[in-house]
Amino acid sequence: MIRREFLKTGSAALALASMGGAVTALSAMQAQAADTTGYKALVCVFLFGGMDNYDTIIPYDSTSYQRWAQIRASLVNAQGTTRQRAQLRPLTPSNQNDFGARRFALPPEFSGIHQLFQSGDAAIVGNVGPLIEPTTAAQFEDQTVSLPLRLFSHNDQQSTWMSGATEGAQFGWGGLFSDQQFSAGANSSTTFANITTGGNELFLTGPQTAPYNVTNDGAVLPYVIDNEDLSPSVRDRLVAHFRGEAYGQPSLLGRDLANKMRSAYDANAQYNQAAGTVVLNSAFPESGLGRQLQIVARTIAARHQLGTRRQIFGVSLGGFDTHDNQAASLPALQQQVDAAVVAFHTSMVDLGLNNDVTLFTASDFGRTLALNGDGTDHGWGGHHFVIGGGVNGQRIIGDIPPADFGHALDAGSGRLIPTMAVDQYAAQLGQWYGLNASELVGVFPQLGKFSPVASIFA
């Protein structure tokens, strides 16, 4: 095993050397890089629409619960018994002392994640969101603080979570992480470093890394190249055609298309060869997210054939923009997340990779505490899960501000002003992934503006 890893690093260095003769520079980088050994993968589960933080982590001590249930009375009633205090899944974090008498619970739909938390394989990271600098409600109201642009706007906050900038941004931190690891020699190529099942392309793109899109059933190739009515010479020409080889126009869009055709064809062919025969022992739910995480698990199982030692995956689930009918729609989504995430965790344990793979959630924003009738509106900070054997589990890291109005972190109607910047959250993931401190500052230049937070990883 060690010998194989060594050989891979060696061939990566060779490939780079032949491109730029940069052996010396590369060796220097490898000396600084924190960690390129073994296998590590990050899996981002992006919950599109803005997951309701107030229905993710629910206040559980009697006083806080009563206040929450009062503010959200109509929603609580509409959900039947599932939001009754007795139905919730209480959390017993190892750092309960940080929260004094305040206690927290997960809704019953998250019972699988609850078990992972209690058993130490999941952490909760509280009140994460985009920030330029530490911010209070008074500063927000008086506009005496630099704020992220276009707060509360879906596409812009998705983009900001992924890249630190509003719509139109070019590179995301998942892409930059993989670029760093590629430069440090962890992967011999960027082709399968970052993989998406759709919707996270910005997050996964760096100057050197382009995300590879895979369907839930694996890679797709044009059927026609297997058409036996065609002679082998015609089929060869079709392959060249589908690789965009003939294109020679100066049009920039045309060049983009031709480039994408070529990289798609080659990667799909290589992927099917590497992962086509992988069979997982563990089962996944047939849901959208379940099938996405299943193909991620299959891809991870084929990591050696794909020639990767560092990978970042992006999967997603939409529907969290619960402006209305939240009582019916959100629990179903939570259940889907729970079942899929737990199946993925089981599968990683089965592959012996639980310590090497970390799954985390992200979302446009949290939501208002105030109801708008039968739903909630766009918020800012939200609470998230980080799951895997490497996680400092059974802990709530960061803050869970009170489910009430008018406090120092209420930007109005209970929209939470984040106390942990996305940069801080992401930097911890990056550190675990193998980036060293200076590399992380390179990716997140604002990092120094925030006070250090407790470690998500053990």
Next chain:
Amino acid sequence: MAKENKCLLQYLQICVLLVLTACGGTGANNPNTETGTGTSPEPVFTSTEAARFLTHATFGPRSAEISALRNASPSQWYRQQAALTPSLLSPVVAEFANRAPFRTLWRFSVTFGFWRNTITAQDQLRQRMAFALSELLVVSNSGGEVLRDVPDALAYFEDLLIANAFGNYRDILELVTYSPAMGYFLTYQGNLPADPNTGRMPDENYARELLQLFTIGVIELNTDGTPKLDANGQMVETYSNNDITGLAKVFTGLVLDGDISEDLAEQEFIAAQSFAYSRPMLTIANQHSTDEKTFLGMTIPAATNARQSIGAALDHIFAHANVGPFVGRQIIQRLVSSHPSTHYVERVATAFNQGSYQLPDGSLTGTGRRGDLAATVAAVLFDDEALNLGNDRMGRVREPILRFTHWARAFNVKNVTAEYVTDLYDTSEVTVLGQHPYGAPSVFNFFRPGYKAPGSVTGAQGLTAPELQITNASSIPSYVNFMEFFVTGKQAFTDIDDLQREFDDRQIDLGANQALDSFLPDYSIELNLADSPAALLDHLDLLLTYGTLSTPTRESIIDTLTLIPIATDEERRLRVHTAILMLMTAPDYLVSQ
């Protein structure tokens, strides 16, 4: 129910009815163009110019249409198109409601209507413009539920866009605001005022997307679409969250016009839903916010009723100088070019603002009222940047839907009966077309007008390229496979027994044998040219790429065809199929220059 302004409401409904029905018979909604030819000598199109123009203005040119437009008056073509009877979706929904005892076909009837109208209807420009509007004013039934179960809702909404494709954008905003489909989709149907006792706030969804996506966008714009900068060189945001919470109060008290009681028997319940979703929402006084409503520098006094508040709010928003460039640039993107020059945007925004546009023959189109879409679409289509081959930075990636309709039109497919072709029921998955009419994943459409593809040549140059958002390693080969099925006429080999079982299982009341003739191409012209790959490519280059096919791609296809013998009819067909499949999957085609 306390209904306010009943007579105003009736007036509005009558207006809508007039718009929806009368423009068919009387042309009431046609652009106000001067009759006859104009005064200027009008340049005529060559064949390739005509094909290029029709690529922008229709769901794909046919050979006969290219011939007809060559040497004819483009201005006259435009006027004729605008005068044609609108082909609407509601009649298709009604047709399937009557035909099928079970609901499956009916639920998909809007999709069948879309394929039928866009491929076969004569009012191509109206259909194309309405489709562009449907990607700007997005309502989608991809979430299922009411918008899928009550097809009348989407049909009513899209018919508003079709009927008003040459109308006025301000009028469309009004109709859209009262439409039950939008009310449902952006969750303000039944929206209640704030309640200080419970802390309840009005739903902000429509207020936000109305500003961000439908009218002014997030930053202040110059007429040419570039951002206005403040004294520090920073972009200026158009609204704050306080504007959203203020505006959200306006969209309270809108409810369905009809009693839909869960107690009704099933058939009556369905009929009641269809009824209520096919007419504007009502306003209810005691469900409308009586607060003062402050947003974007405007204050609507306390106790203003819903209808007046909505009218005043839409007037105020519509008066914003951003609307022309914001809407104009997106219509250019849908019809012509992903990254239009600032001059092009300014010319189109000016036509929008002036409400009129001078056609190439010197005649004027448009009513002269700001927001006139007849003037706007003419400005988009007749601009030099649309008519002439541009520089390397121009062009657009053709939308997958338009590629498929183009094929169906160019090769005169027999029986545009999508109900027999299950692949066409829902093409939104990445493994199908990755796009479906009125089926976007959210109000943000399948792709964003501001999308710049990360890690691409265009992205590095800062060029917007919306369609690249759905172009990836899965969608590229899946599109090839989708097209191969239709291009090679695989419909004719449908397993009828299998399909009949599927129809029966899904309670689809159809005879599967008709599937054999659905969407079958007519390649009679192409088969006659199969002996000469060069002649075949000349023909296809005009029909599909309006003469822009590059020499290397052309030679690559010719070389491939030459490798296919031509002794049998089967081989002759293979040549034609291969030529069309290769051309329609080449970058030369996928990007219209």
